[in-house]
Amino acid sequence: MAALNGTLSCFEKMDDVLFNSWTSLLEERTGMYLPKEQRSFLETNLGLRMKEIGMQDYASYYQHLQSGEESGKHEWLTLVDRLTVHETRFFRHQPSLDLLEQIILPKLLTSQSDRNQLQIWSAGCSTGEEVYTLAMVIEQFMKRHFYDENCYLAVTGMDISIPALSVAKKAVYNHYKIRDVPSSYLKEYFIEQDNGHYQVLDALKKRVCFVPFNIIDIKKALLGTMDIIFCQNVLIYFKSATRKKIIQQLVERLKPGGFLVLGAGESLGNPHPELIKIDFPNTLAFLKEPSSSK
Numbered sequence: 001m002a003a004l005n006g007t008l009s010c011f012e013k014m015d016d017v018l019f020n021s022w023t024s025l026l027e028e029r030t031g032m033y034l035p036k037e038q039r040s041f042l043e044t045n046l047g048l049r050m051k052e053i054g055m056q057d058y059a060s061y062y063q064h065l066q067s068g069e070e071s072g073k074h075e076w077l078t079l080v081d082r083l084t085v086h087e088t089r090f091f092r093h094q095p096s097l098d099l100l101e102q103i104i105l106p107k108l109l110t111s112q113s114d115r116n117q118l119q120i121w122s123a124g125c126s127t128g129e130e131v132y133t134l135a136m137v138i139e140q141f142m143k144r145h146f147y148d149e150n151c152y153l154a155v156t157g158m159d160i161s162i163p164a165l166s167v168a169k170k171a172v173y174n175h176y177k178i179r180d181v182p183s184s185y186l187k188e189y190f191i192e193q194d195n196g197h198y199q200v201l202d203a204l205k206k207r208v209c210f211v212p213f214n215i216i217d218i219k220k221a222l223l224g225t226m227d228i229i230f231c232q233n234v235l236i237y238f239k240s241a242t243r244k245k246i247i248q249q250l251v252e253r254l255k256p257g258g259f260l261v262l263g264a265g266e267s268l269g270n271p272h273p274e275l276i277k278i279d280f281p282n283t284l285a286f287l288k289e290p291s292s293s294k
């Protein structure tokens, strides 16, 4: 993600008509909403990409992306990566992980002793840190409380950015990235490479998988229903009507009695009639009604 300060833009200015065309295209295809204040962010990032591929002006670039040609489709994937925010880190939001350990896992695992699988989904997983964090925390909980070798634990990370997913699959992180990983986890799940980077061990990698997907099109994802869905720091980029639609689809992908964990700051009011808010400090999470027939 190009984390450039929008005010530094030195690229061609966009008029209102062009800005509206670009933001509509982005919203239609990804759900992401760019307000007017982000105009120079858009100009800068489009400008940088256009320079890389030798594209002369915004209108021709727009045409190219709309053309339906294979090269235009490919280019779209690169551009989306440049315009989305991939900031993430291991153990990013401790209160949500406390909630997972203190409320969600006890409820799901200890109340059903014959449970043979636990399916978790990280929607908008970026470069994978959230996925590996969830896999580590859950595996440790299972070891402490109930571990059954036969219980299948799978954490699926999904994101619209193909480059972010390939970093996630590689699972190699630099020293700065792993700064919040507790030392016991670091010892058990990572191996330090000669260049000072850390590789996630295969034993953990086999618990996770990564799939490209567009969150505004969840219906198309070939996935079953989940016990837990984490969707943190993703919905903030969408307008409230789009968020509502996404929540509706996430709820459809949750098992009755499953849990939805959102970013703590994502004010949503009452997002869905089948969701019961969980009262836990500094978190925003919901239980899907256990009696729900859907």
Ligand SMILES: C[S@@+](CC[C@H](N)C(=O)[O-])C[C@H]1O[C@@H](n2cnc3c(N)ncnc32)[C@H](O)[C@@H]1O
Pocket (backbone or CB within 6 Å): 029, 030, 031, 032, 084, 085, 086, 087, 088, 089, 092, 123, 124, 125, 126, 127, 130, 158, 159, 160, 161, 164, 213, 214, 215, 216, 231, 232, 233, 234, 237
């Ligand atoms: C800020 S990161 C959040 C990463 C992680 N969930 C966390 O909280 O640390 C937001 C991610 O959402 C992804 N994203 C944005 N729009 C998306 C869409 N329409 N479908 C799927 N992922 C999307 C971006 O590519 C980015 O990797």
